[in-house]
Every structure is written in C-alpha cells, then in structure tokens.
Amino acid sequence: MRLVLVLLALCLHPPAPAADPAKVLRLALENAESTFDPALFQDTYSSTIAGEILEPMLRYDYLARPAKLVPNTLAALPEISADGLTLTFRVQPGIWFTPDPAFKGAPRELVAADYAFSILRFFDPRVKSPNLYLVEGKIAGMDEVHRAALEAGRLDYDRAYAGLQVADRYTLRIRLTRPDASFVHLMATNQFGAIAREVAERHGDDLGAHPVGTGPFVLAHWRRSHKIVLEANPGFRSLMLEGPGEGTAEDARILSEVGGRRLPLVGRVEVSIIEENQPRWLAFLNGEHDLIQRVPVEFINTVAPDGRLAPWLDKRGVRMVREVMPRTGYTYFNLNDPMVGGYEPHQVALRRQSSS
Numbered sequence: 105m106r107l108v109l110v111l112l113a114l115c116l117h118p119p120a121p122a123a124d125p126a127k128v129l130r131l132a133l134e135n136a137e138s139t140f141d142p143a144l145f146q147d148t149y150s151s152t153i154a155g156e157i158l159e160p161m162l163r164y165d166y167l168a169r170p171a172k173l174v175p176n177t178l179a180a181l182p183e184i185s186a187d188g189l190t191l192t193f194r195v196q197p198g199i200w201f202t203p204d205p206a207f208k209g210a211p212r213e214l215v216a217a218d219y220a221f222s223i224l225r226f227f228d229p230r231v232k233s234p235n236l237y238l239v240e241g242k243i244a245g246m247d248e249v250h251r252a253a254l255e256a257g258r259l260d261y262d263r264a265y266a267g268l269q270v271a272d273r274y275t276l277r278i279r280l281t282r283p284d285a286s287f288v289h290l291m292a293t294n295q296f297g298a299i300a301r302e303v304a305e306r307h308g309d310d311l312g313a314h315p316v317g318t319g320p321f322v323l324a325h326w327r328r329s330h331k332i333v334l335e336a337n338p339g340f341r342s343l344m345l346e347g348p349g350e351g352t353a354e355d356a357r358i359l360s361e362v363g364g365r366r367l368p369l370v371g372r373v374e375v376s377i378i379e380e381n382q383p384r385w386l387a388f389l390n391g392e393h394d395l396i397q398r399v400p401v402e403f404i405n406t407v408a409p410d411g412r413l414a415p416w417l418d419k420r421g422v423r424m425v426r427e428v429m430p431r432t433g434y435t436y437f438n439l440n441d442p443m444v445g446g447y448e449p450h451q452v453a454l455r456r457q458s459s460s
Contacts (some may be wrong), residue, residue: 123336125371131395132378132387136329139312142297143225143233151294153332153375158297158317161193161219162288167349167358173292177214177318179274182291188283189244193219193291195274202337204316206306214318216276218298220268221261223278225299228259235295242287243267244279261301320368332375336368343367435459 137150142158145151163176175181177199183192199214201207223243226233227250241247244267253259269277280287290296297317307314315323320340325333345362349355362369376393378384381400388396399407407414413424437455439445444455 123338123340123366123368123371125336127370128372128374129370129395130374130376130393131397132376132384132393134379134381134384134398136377136379137332140315140323141312142222142295142299143231143235144312145295146234153323153334154297154315155294155319156321156334156373157315157319157323158294158299159214159319160292160294160296160298161195162292164292166345167347167355169350173289176292177298182288184288188285189280191278191280191288192271193276193278195219195276197274199318199341200339201300201303201316201318202322202339204300204303204306204314206300206302206316212300212302214298215273217270217273218300219276219296220270221301221304222296222299223268224259224261224265225304227253229254229257230259238290238293238295242280242284244281321373324372329377331377334373334375336371340368 133149133152135147135149137145137153138147139145139150140154140157142154145154159177161176161178162173162181165172165174173181175196177196179194179196183194184190185192193216195214195216197213201212201214203209204212223239225231226236226239227246229250236250239246240250245265246267249259249265267279267281269279271277278287297319299311300316303314303316304311313326318337318340320337320343321334322337323332324335325331344364344366345359347355347359347363349359376387378387381402384393384396385400385403387393407417408424413422417424435458437444437458443451444458445451
C-alpha cells in the first residue's frame with residue numbers, strides 16, 4: 105500500500121451550472137499516454153483519459169467503502185443465474201454516442217451489441233489485444249473461437265456466439281465457463297468501455313486516436329505525449345453524485361460541494377504530460393495546474409513537514425488529500441540468461457534476492 109498526497113489549488117468562485125465552459129481543470133500526468141483504444145491500453149494514464157470518454161456497463165459508488173458496484177449505463181445491476189454461469193446485462197435506453205462521421209449524421213444510441221462487439225475485439229487476432237487475458241478462459245466457447253480466428257487470421261463479428269448473446273436491442277447475456285464472482289467487476293473497468301462498430305471500422309488501426317463514446321467528455325485535442333484536451337459532452341445524460349457515503353466529515357464536505365449537481369461541473373480539462381518531478385511540481389506552484397497527484401517524494405517534507413499541510417501552502421488556498429493506493433509490482437527475468445536464469449539453488453536464490 106502506498107500513501108499518496110494529492111494537492112488541489114482551490115478556486116474560490118461561486119457555484120456554476122453543470123459543465124460550465126468557463127471552468128477549466130488543468131493538471132499534469134507524470135507519464136505519457138499510449139492509446140485510447142480499450143482493447144490495447146494497459147497503462148493507468150491512457151485508461152484514466154479514456155474512462156472519461158468511453159463507458160463500461162458498471163462503475164463504483166464514489167463514496168462507498170468498501171467498494172460497491174452500481175449501474176453505469178445499465179438500467180440495474182446484472183442478473184446472475186442460480187448456477188452462477190449466466191450474467192444478464194440490460195442497457196439503459198436513451199444513452200447516445202457523441203456525433204462522429206462514422207454515424208453519417210444520424211443519432212447513434214448505445215445498445216447491447218456495442219458491448220458484445222467491444223468484448224469480441226479482445227479475441228480478434230487483427231487487434232492483437234494484450235488485454236485478452238482479462239477474458240481468456242472465462243467466457244463459454246470463446247477460447248475455441250479465438251483459436252479458430254488465429255488460424256483464419258480474422259474474427260467473424262457477425263456470427264452468433266453461445267457465450268456472448270445479444271438477446272435483444274438492450275440485453276446482453278454472457279455465459280461463463282465456471283462461476284466467477286470477480287467477472288462482474290471487470291465490467292466496471294475502462295478496458296470494457298463501449299466501442300461502436302461503425303467507429304472501429306472507419307478508423308481501423310487508428311481507432312486509439314479517435315475514441316467516440318457516451319461519457320461525460322469528448323477528446324477535443326491530442327498532441328501525443330504533450331497535451332490532451334477534453335471538452336464536456338453536451339449530450340451527456342443527467343448524472344449526479346449520490347450519498348450518503350459513510351457519513352465521514354470528508355464525505356459530508358464532498359456532498360455539500362458536489363451533491364445534487366449535474367455532472368460534469370467543468371467544461372474543459374487540459375492535461376499536460378510532464379514526466380520530470382521538479383517541473384511538474386513547479387508548474388503547480390506557479391498556478392499553471394490546479395491539481396498535482398502523487399506529490400513527488402523529494403518534496404513531501406516541504407509539503408507536509410509534520411504530516412499536515414505546510415502553512416504557506418494553506419495560505420495559498422491549497423488543499424491536501426491523503427489517499428491509500430494498493431500497488432502491485434512485477435519483476436521479470438530472462439530464464440535463458442546464464443546468470444539469473446535456470447533452476448539451480450544459487451540461481452533461484454539470486455532471483456529471490458533481486459526481487460525482494
């Protein structure tokens with residue numbers, strides 16, 4: 105677990121209507137994004153941006169502790185059969201994709217087939233999704249489908265699949281290979297954001313630069329590894345932060361500021377990519393950014409010398425938020441290497457020591 109400090113520069117302005125175009129949130133990412141294609145991205149930074157554009161079926165209640173799933177684009181939580189093998193997802197009618205030339209000027213509603221298509225893309229050998237492991241071995245019959253697609257060099261999106269059934273316009277049924285209580289939680293991750301087939305076919309391999317979704321924001325500008333600009337989606341459905349949370353003082357503060365107000369509140373988000381810690385920190389101090397996440401370790405004693413926000417930052421209207429973030433790390437070894445590879449006792453001991 106890692107304790108993270110998040111600093112917010114407070115703007116002391118009166119409340120404004122939802123998606124006020126005059127309100128701009130400015131922040132920096134500490135690493136560059138890669139792509140906004142949910143079948144391809146694996147990094148936190150791309151996922152964070154894409155999650156504001158493309159929507160999965162479920163999300164987590166922002167204030168609930170422990171974590172609690174709630175419907176996002178669904179009309180209700182999924183129905184799970186008595187044997188735990190069949191999950192039924194019912195998409196809420198009346199959710200619309202943002203306009204795109206792929207739709208030829210017609211409004212495009214989000215439907216169950218969009219989620220089926222988005223999941224099928226993991227199994228498409230042309231997509232070469234590194235996220236296939238998320239569903240591999242889990243959906244009935246799909247491993248065999250993937251092997252056949254690999255031999256053919258393509259996946260047939262028009263076939264009916266027993267494990268992935270579009271029962272009607274708004275109903276998707278997924279049949280699992282075995283009961284899996286964690287599977288439903290995958291449907292709340294950004295890798296399962298809905299992609300319209302027309303958009304994927306129009307943009308092909310460049311889909312990652314043209315994310316078209318139903319979320320609160322649209323991608324207005326993207327200069328790779330430099331600047332990302334999001335603008336509020338004017339057609340976004342009515343969504344508000346719900347309470348009551350756990351009744352803590354922090355929950356009460358959040359609800360008093362945001363509760364009952366239609367989201368999103370800001371009309372524009374400007375994201376810079378600043379990989380070096382010092383320039384990113386200085387940009388925040390200079391008022392160029394409104395938020396800095398994961399305050400660099402070398403500045404912690406300056407920010408919070410006794411565990412509390414330094415007075416000079418408090419006077420500037422800065423707020424500090426502590427977050428505990430779970431973290432998993434991986435160490436890879438080349439087992440063909442004569443030094444660190446192999447299974448002799450001294451080689452195993454060396455790998456253990458190197459990764460400890």
